[in-house]
Every structure is written in C-alpha cells, then in structure tokens.
Amino acid sequence: MSTPPSITVEGLRREFGPITALDGVDLALDGPAIVGIAGPNGSGKTTLIKCLLGLLGPTGGSSAIGGADSLSLSHDDRARIGYMPQHEAVYRDLTVRENLAFFASLYDLPDRERAVDRALSFVDLHERADARISDLSGGMIRRASLACALVHDPDVVFLDEPTVGLDPKLRANMWDAFRRRREAGALILVSTHYLGEVRNCDRVLFLRDGRVLAFDTPTAFLDRTGAEDMEGAFLALLEKEESA
Amino acid sequence: MNGTIPVATRILLSLRGDRRTLALVVVVPAFLIWLLSEVFARPEPVAPILLGVFVFFLTYILTAIGFLRERTAGTLERVLVAPVSRSGLVLGYVVGFGVLATVQSLVLLLAAVAFLDVSFANGVALFVLIELLGALTALGTGVVLSLFAQNEFQAIQFIPVVITPQVILGGTFMPVEELPTYLEYPARLMPITYLIDAMEYVVLDVGTTSEFWTAVAVLVGFVIAAIGVARFVVGRTG
Numbered sequence: 001m002s003t004p005p006s007i008t009v010e011g012l013r014r015e016f017g018p019i020t021a022l023d024g025v026d027l028a029l030d031g032p033a034i035v036g037i038a039g040p041n042g043s044g045k046t047t048l049i050k051c052l053l054g055l056l057g058p059t060g061g062s063s064a065i066g067g068a069d070s071l072s073l074s075h076d077d078r079a080r081i082g083y084m085p086q087h088e089a090v091y092r093d094l095t096v097r098e099n100l101a102f103f104a105s106l107y108d109l110p111d112r113e114r115a116v117d118r119a120l121s122f123v124d125l126h127e128r129a130d131a132r133i134s135d136l137s138g139g140m141i142r143r144a145s146l147a148c149a150l151v152h153d154p155d156v157v158f159l160d161e162p163t164v165g166l167d168p169k170l171r172a173n174m175w176d177a178f179r180r181r182r183e184a185g186a187l188i189l190v191s192t193h194y195l196g197e198v199r200n201c202d203r204v205l206f207l208r209d210g211r212v213l214a215f216d217t218p219t220a221f222l223d224r225t226g227a228e229d230m231e232g233a234f235l236a237l238l239e240k241e242e243s244a
Numbered sequence: 245m246n247g248t249i250p251v252a253t254r255i256l257l258s259l260r261g262d263r264r265t266l267a268l269v270v271v272v273p274a275f276l277i278w279l280l281s282e283v284f285a286r287p288e289p290v291a292p293i294l295l296g297v298f299v300f301f302l303t304y305i306l307t308a309i310g311f312l313r314e315r316t317a318g319t320l321e322r323v324l325v326a327p328v329s330r331s332g333l334v335l336g337y338v339v340g341f342g343v344l345a346t347v348q349s350l351v352l353l354l355a356a357v358a359f360l361d362v363s364f365a366n367g368v369a370l371f372v373l374i375e376l377l378g379a380l381t382a383l384g385t386g387v388v389l390s391l392f393a394q395n396e397f398q399a400i401q402f403i404p405v406v407i408t409p410q411v412i413l414g415g416t417f418m419p420v421e422e423l424p425t426y427l428e429y430p431a432r433l434m435p436i437t438y439l440i441d442a443m444e445y446v447v448l449d450v451g452t453t454s455e456f457w458t459a460v461a462v463l464v465g466f467v468i469a470a471i472g473v474a475r476f477v478v479g480r481t482g
Contacts, residue, residue: 050321053321053325054325055321055324055325075246075327076327078325078326078327079327081325083321083322083325085318085321085322086318087316087317087318088317088318089317089318089319089321089322090317090319091254091258091317091319092317093257093258093259093260093261093262094254094257094258098257102250102253102254102257103322103326105249105250105253106247106250106323106326106327106328107326107327108327132261148322149322
C-alpha cells in the first residue's frame with residue numbers, strides 16, 4: 001500500500017429534509033486499529049459510513065480516506081476499501097464461492113481463485129462454499145458477507161452492524177476475525193448498537209443524534225465514568241451532557 | 245468498461261437456479277402466443293403488436309425487479325464502492341439482459357412461425373433488431389423506474405401507469421394517426437408506438453422503408469436516452 005490507512009472527517013453534516021443525521025462530526029484516524037462507532041438506532045452511524053464511502057454526499061464539511069476526498073475516490077483508492085453493508089448484501093441465487101468470485105472480479109486481482117479461497121478460510125466457510133446463500137443460516141450469510149468485503153484484502157474496512165442477529169459465539173468469532181485483520185495492518189471501522197460489544201475496539205466513537213458524544217479508548221471511558229461496562233459508560237456520558 | 249463482464253455474467257448466473265424467471269423468459273411468451281393463436285381466427289394482423297409488446301413488457305419486469313433487488317439487498321452499494329465505473333455497471337445490465345432478450349426474441353420468433361403463421365415479410369434479422377431495441381428501451385425504463393420504488397409491489401404498480409397507456413395509444417387498437425390530436429401527440433412521444441410501427445413493417449410489410457428506418461432511428465434514440473438516464477441516476481450520490 002502506498003500510504004498507511006487513514007480516515008479524516010471534518011465538520012461533517014448531513015440532513016435528510018428536516019432531520020439532521022450528522023451534525024458536525026470530526027474524526028481523525030491513522031494506522032491499523034479497530035474503531036467502534038457506537039450509539040442507539042438513528043444516531044447517525046450508517047450515515048457516517050455512507051458519507052465516508054461517498055455513497056451519500058454531505059450537506060456540509062468533508063471526509064477523506066487515505067487523504068482522498070470521499071466524493072472523488074479514484075480506482076486505486078477504492079481498491080483498498082472493504083465494505084460490509086447493514087443488509088445481507090450478497091446474491092441469494094449464487095453460491096458462497098460464486099458471490100466471492102463476483103466481488104473479486106470487480107477488483108483487478110492477480111490470482112482471483114487464491115483470493116476467494118483465502119476469504120473462505122478467513123470466515124471458516126470452506127465446507128459450505130458451494131451452497132447457495134438462500135440455503136444458509138443467518139450467521140453463515142453474515143460470514144459470507146464479511147468474506148465478500150475482505151476478498152480483495154483491503155486495508156480500510158467499513159463494517160456496518162456486522163454482528164447484528166448473531167449468537168454470542170459467532171459474534172466472538174467475528175471480533176477475532178476483525179483483530180486478525182488489524183494485525184495484518186487494516187484500519188477497521190465497526191458500527192454497532194450493542195454497546196457492550198465496543199469493549200473489543202481499540203477506540204470508540206459514541207454518537208448521539210448525529211453528534212460526537214465522546215471518542216476515547218474503552219478503558220478510558222470506564223475510568224472516566226466509573227461505570228462497570230460500556231453501556232453504563234454511555235449512559236453516564238449522556239447524563240453528564242444533559243446536565244451540562 | 246470496468247465491471248461490465250462480471251455484472252453481465254452475474255446476472256446470467258443468478259438465473260441458472262431461478263426456474264420461475266427462466267420460465268417467464270422462455271415458456272410464458274410461447275404459451276401466450278399459442279393461447280392468442282387459439283383465440284384469433286386470423287392471428288397474423290395482431291402478431292406485430294403481440295411480438296413487440298411482449299418483449300418490452302417482460303424485459304421491464306425483469307430489469308425493474310432485478311435492479312430493485314440489487315438496491316434493496318445492499319449489493320448495489322457494495323458494487324458502487326468497488327472500483328467499477330457507473331457506465332460499466334449499467335452496460336453490464338445491458339449485456340446480461342440483452343442476452344436474455346435475444347433468447348426471448350428467438351422463442352417468440354419460433355412461436356410466431358409455429359402458432360401465428362407469420363412469414364416475416366421483411367426478414368428475420370430485422371425482427372430480432374426491433375425486438376432488441378424494444379428490450380433495451382424497456383431495460384433503461386425498468387432501471388430508472390425501479391429507483392422510485394421501495395419494493396417489488398411498487399415496481400409492478402408502474403405498469404398500469406407507464407406501460408399500459410403506451411399499449412393502448414401506441415397503435416394496438418387503432419392507428420396513431422386516427423387518434424384525437426390531444427392523444428396523438430403523447431402517443432408520438434412513447435417508444436411502444438415506434439416499436440409497433442417498426443414491427444408492422446417487419447412482419448406485414450405495412451408502411452414504407454423510410455418510415456421503418458425513421459421508427460428504428462427513434463427507437464435507437466429512446467435506447468440511448470433510457471440507458472443514458474439510467475447511467476446518470478444509478479449510483480448518483482444521494
């Protein structure tokens with residue numbers, strides 16, 4: 001990779017009619033890390049990710065990936081980005097392997113078959129590689145979706161609620177997988193509304209009503225608020241803000 | 245064009261296990277043509293209309309639903325984040341559904357010969373050309389209208405609003421020239437009017453060669469406009 005993975009967000013605003021989804025978000029990330037975007041439903045997590053990816057245009061401010069503005073990402077900029085949307089986002093009529101081969105074919109990979117096999121191994125789906133998506137359980141579909149996001153070995157990865165609907169064991173497996181990607185040099189943004197989960201992140205961005213409530217490490221949040229878990233920390237931060 | 249071949253291949257691969265859609269493409273047109281041949285004592289005069297409208301109608305349904313699914317399932321966003329050009333993506337749809345439309349045209353060709361006693365006065369090649377132009381116009385229309393639908397039901401709701409008036413006014417029941425002026429002008433802005441015009445020339449040798457090529461030129465214009473609009477609206481940053 002030419003430059004280390006990085007993300008910058010400056011004064012990002014996005015309105016949908018009368019609703020303000022993002023209200024002046026600032027963020028600067030540099031180098032491999034797992035960064036959680038946490039907050040209740042409707043706090044702006046998905047909008048932030050979509051603005052970063054250039055899928056939504058901001059109504060104010062700007063964002064960039066690897067120094068390139070989100071609205072003018074080049075072919076090479078896009079080749080280093082992995083994205084797992086909130087929806088299933090895989091083709092139900094295709095097998096797991098065919099889905100991976102399709103997404104791999106959108107990138108100029110030198111050895112596509114090897115990339116597909118590597119992604120299958122990463123999510124431990126080799127045994128069901130030739131099963132149609134429509135024949136898989138919800139957990140397996142999420143794993144297949146994650147594999148599609150990683151098949152081209154990206155170093156900036158956006159995962160929108162990747163663990164939603166998964167049982168605790170599968171969730172733990174997914175977080176292990178995210179850690180392995182970080183060790184391989186990736187910067188990973190993971191949105192979640194399971195506040196307890198963000199304990200797995202290196203740093204956490206708490207969003208509320210489109211604004212940054214706080215951005216720090218999980219340990220620092222617990223120390224600052226005296227809470228026993230991240231859910232308690234979030235509530236304490238909310239209370240503090242409301243009383244301010 | 246980056247993404248064209250993978251997208252086209254994916255569309256065709258998805259159909260492999262989708263027997264209902266395959267039946268819609270291959271079996272249903274032949275069955276409907278047979279059914280109509282049983283109803284009409286002299287089916288040949290209505291053949292151009294049936295042959296022109298069927299492909300338009302079925303291609304609209306396939307592309308509108310197909311693209312809607314792509315959008316609502318989240319796969320479209322994933323493709324748009326990849327290094328794929330918007331033109332490559334739309335062209336992939338054109339190639340994928342173009343192959344389907346060609347298959348459908350050949351099925352209709354055989355069904356028309358077998359059941360409607362159609363002789364194709366101006367040749368089979370022109371028939372396939374007109375079918376493809378009709379299908380590509382329907383494809384662009386399907387992609388664009390699907391962007392205004394939130395679910396499959398809403399995509400189907402466009403049929404009585406957008407397609408049925410074209411069938412009614414486009415020459416199915418009476419020549420466009422005989423319509424009242426306030427209906428003739430809208431009819432002249434609709435692709436199905438030219439589709440039926442061109443098909444009447446191909447099948448029954450109705451009209452002159454220059455009128456036929458005018459209809460072809462207008463249909464090519466509709467194809468370029470429909471695909472151009474689809475290219476413009478697909479993946480436009482919201």
